[in-house]
Amino acid sequence: MAPDRGSEVLVDIQSMETSLNTLSVQDDLNLAKTSAITTPSPDGAYSTPPHLSHDPATNAKHADPFQFGQRYLSESDDVFEYNAWDHVVPDAAHDEYCESQYAAQRASPVSDFDRVRFNEHPEKWWDLFYKQKTSTFFKDRKWLVQEFPLLKDVTQRDAGKKVVLEVGAGAGNTAFPILRINENPDLKIFAVDFSKKAVETMRDAEDYKSSNGTMVADVWDAASDSLPLGVEEGSVDVVILIFIFSALNPKQWQQAVTNIQRVLKPGGEVLFRDYGRGDLAQVRFKAGRWMEENFYVRGDGTRVYFFDKEELETIWGGAFEISDLDVDRRLIVNRQRRIKMYRCWIQGRFRKRDQTH
Numbered sequence: 082m083a084p085d086r087g088s089e090v091l092v093d094i095q096s097m098e099t100s101l102n103t104l105s106v107q108d109d110l111n112l113a114k115t116s117a118i119t120t121p122s123p124d125g126a127y128s129t130p131p132h133l134s135h136d137p138a139t140n141a142k143h144a145d146p147f148q149f150g151q152r153y154l155s156e157s158d159d160v161f162e163y164n165a166w167d168h169v170v171p172d173a174a175h176d177e178y179c180e181s182q183y184a185a186q187r188a189s190p191v192s193d194f195d196r197v198r199f200n201e202h203p204e205k206w207w208d209l210f211y212k213q214k215t216s217t218f219f220k221d222r223k224w225l226v227q228e229f230p231l232l233k234d235v236t237q238r239d240a241g242k243k244v245v246l247e248v249g250a251g252a253g254n255t256a257f258p259i260l261r262i263n264e265n266p267d268l269k270i271f272a273v274d275f276s277k278k279a280v281e282t283m284r285d286a287e288d289y290k291s292s293n294g295t296m297v298a299d300v301w302d303a304a305s306d307s308l309p310l311g312v313e314e315g316s317v318d319v320v321i322l323i324f325i326f327s328a329l330n331p332k333q334w335q336q337a338v339t340n341i342q343r344v345l346k347p348g349g350e351v352l353f354r355d356y357g358r359g360d361l362a363q364v365r366f367k368a369g370r371w372m373e374e375n376f377y378v379r380g381d382g383t384r385v386y387f388f389d390k391e392e393l394e395t396i397w398g399g400a401f402e403i404s405d406l407d408v409d410r411r412l413i414v415n416r417q418r419r420i421k422m423y424r425c426w427i428q429g430r431f432r433k434r435d436q437t438h
């Protein structure tokens with residue numbers, strides 16, 4: 082395998098700017114989740130599972146049905162043979178390149194005028210975002226149940242009364258797949274978003290209308306000091322946060338965590354996935370987008386933060402037990418143009434401690 086070269090990535094990323102303009106939100110919303118890096122063997126040791134590589138010891142040329150998280154890059158692989166490789170840790174040169182990008186971003190922050198404009202009424206920018214997209218823009222998150230088996234449990238026929246609350250539900254690409262697999266007559270799905278347009282999009286969907294009240298979409302700001310309409314304190318079994326926490330201003334994190342803690346039952350769980358530090362979407366931000374460390378405003382006025390693991394442990398670790406919090410990395414390759422790009426997401430589960438509430 083040829084070593085990755087940070088400078089190559091720098092040139093590549095710049096030349097890819099046009100096609101990447103659609104990558105930030107769309108790709109992150111649509112790309113599937115990779116599986117765990119390692120698999121426990123019966124003796125408790127961890128090993129690399131069969132995957133798409135040339136190493137005969139672990140080679141499984143393809144998976145059927147196709148799953149992400151299986152294509153490992155090894156020494157003997159040609160990085161440009163496939164479009165994507167999973168769990169590739171960027172090398173030191175790439176890290177250096179990222180740091181130089183961050184320094185340049187810091188040196189040209191967002192203007193004071195824009196800082197106010199984008200932070201004052203963030204829901205308006207998301208409204209605009211949803212107004213500009215047709216329903217075919219959004220793709221369902223079919224990998225969710227595979228990654229979060231709890232969703233399978235609550236949708237079982239005999240699961241009993243269960244309440245799922247999706248916060249920042251957008252067009253419903255998480256809530257609808259759950260609704261479709263649901264066999265539990267006692268399941269209630271609250272899908273809330275602070276964008277009125279997003280809520281309208283969900284309510285207009287056929288699946289919503291035919292759910293006969295199983296799914297309820299409503300407007301709610303996760304950083305407000307009230308709870309969503311119809312959601313009682315201590316009544317929710319599962320809260321889903323998929324690429325919504327990154328849309329908050331860091332000053333709003335505490336209020337959002339408090340709200341989520343309030344609605345959850347003791348032992349209830351948060352299912353979390355969001356942007357990881359060093360993701361391509363972060364590294365490629367240009368001048369005039371940096372608001373504070375790891376927090377930016379996109380060209381469309383929506384805000385985005387990039388997390389690292391320790392930070393999430395601090396934010397959630399007080400009232401929640403943290404499980405399976407892991408960074409999910411993918412190396413995306415443009416084979417024709419010999420371009421390498423790193424994507425980075427972070428995923429985990431936070432369980433409300435029994436004694437808190």
Ligand SMILES: C[S@@+](CC[C@H](N)C(=O)[O-])C[C@H]1O[C@@H](n2cnc3c(N)ncnc32)[C@H](O)[C@@H]1O
Pocket residue numbers: 106110207248249250251252253254255273274275276279301302303304322323324325328329
């Ligand atoms: C990147 S989108 C993700 C949408 C959806 N979770 C998905 O995965 O398809 C972020 C969503 O969070 C919503 N959002 C951002 N800040 C919010 C807040 N404070 N309260 C509620 N929703 C919010 C936005 O309107 C947007 O729909």
